[in-house]
Amino acid sequence: MPKKNLYLLILGFALAGYSWVILNHYLLNTNNPTLNVCLFRQATGIPCPSCGTTHAILSITKGNFRQAMEENILGFPVALMLVIFPVWILIDLIRKKESFYQFYLGAESFLRKKWVAWSALVFLLVNWGWNIFKNG
Amino acid sequence: MFLMMNNKFFEPHQLPYIHERLLLLDESKYMMLQTAGFRDPTISLVVSLLGGHFGIDRFLIGDTGLGVAKLLTCGGLGIWTIIDWFMIMGRTREVNFEKLQQVIM
Numbered sequence: 214m215p216k217k218n219l220y221l222l223i224l225g226f227a228l229a230g231y232s233w234v235i236l237n238h239y240l241l242n243t244n245n246p247t248l249n250v251c252l253f254r255q256a257t258g259i260p261c262p263s264c265g266t267t268h269a270i271l272s273i274t275k276g277n278f279r280q281a282m283e284e285n286i287l288g289f290p291v292a293l294m295l296v297i298f299p300v301w302i303l304i305d306l307i308r309k310k311e312s313f314y315q316f317y318l319g320a321e322s323f324l325r326k327k328w329v330a331w332s333a334l335v336f337l338l339v340n341w342g343w344n345i346f347k348n349g
Numbered sequence: 350m351f352l353m354m355n356n357k358f359f360e361p362h363q364l365p366y367i368h369e370r371l372l373l374l375d376e377s378k379y380m381m382l383q384t385a386g387f388r389d390p391t392i393s394l395v396v397s398l399l400g401g402h403f404g405i406d407r408f409l410i411g412d413t414g415l416g417v418a419k420l421l422t423c424g425g426l427g428i429w430t431i432i433d434w435f436m437i438m439g440r441t442r443e444v445n446f447e448k449l450q451q452v453i454m
Contacts, residue, residue, distance in 0.1 A: 214412070226418065233426070252427035253402045261402060263423050291421050321413040337420075 216314045220302050227299040229323060234274075234295075237267050260348045262341040263287050270295070283347075358387040358445045367446075370453050382452050386397040390438035396438040401430045406437050409443045 214222075253261040269288020272281035281288050301313045323329055352368055359367060376383070390412050397406035404419030424430035 214415075226422075230422075250426045251423045252430060253423070261423055263421050266421065266423075287421055317414055324413045324417065 216311055219314060219317060220306065223298055223302060227295060229293050234267065234270055238271055241271065260344050262337050262344065264344060264348070266291055285344060355387060357390065358442060359449070360439070360446070363446050367449065368390045374453060376451060382449070385448055385452050387448065388441050390441040392446040393437045394434070397433050401437070402427070402440050406433060410437070410441050412440070412444070
């Protein structure tokens with residue numbers, strides 16, 4: 214993917230992500246806090262591997278790291294990405310460099326390594342199993 | 350011959366360009382092209398319909414970063430999953446074309 218498209222896409226994702234977290238922050242304080250948009254959960258009744266990430270991010274913003282871990286550990290990488298990536302991209306755009314693009318390409322080829330892909334898959338499956346068990 | 354067997358892997362508007370490039374290709378690169386392993390857009394669509402929510406379609410075509418993004422966001426809150434049902438075939442052909450260009454350049 215060309216650099217410009219990637220940067221626009223990630224900035225768009227970050228904007229959508231922040232809007233989503235803020236929306237949920239206000240919804241959780243209302244009488245109807247459930248906003249179940251997960252297609253997989255609605256179709257099967259089973260939570261998907263990343264269900265609970267929004268709640269985990271909201272817990273992280275309040276400093277409740279333990280609660281965030283219980284909700285979904287994937288909230289930590291997502292929160293980190295939401296904080297770091299847009300800033301990194303903006304710095305790149307201002308300085309007219311492509312350090313984030315190089316990082317992205319490197320991360321992609323790292324994730325394609327067999328042992329990394331298999332470890333990630335096992336971790337995700339275990340986390341998913343736990344997610345189903347918690348919500349079961 | 351290559352185009353006759355593999356035209357479904359590419360966009361129709363790319364075919365004349367590919368044809369021209371193939372005519373100039375030497376034998377060793379032609380052999381490499383035969384083993385390049387292009388992705389079938391129809392398979393991508395089936396995978397997208399079944400496992401698109403987890404980003405498996407994106408992993409399949411080599412968009413690992415976007416696959417991770419899709420996986421971590423419940424398929425982009427379901428919206429991206431549905432968009433990809435329509436986009437994934439075109440993206441697969443695009444990826445195939447990029448792969449072809451890498452081989453013949």
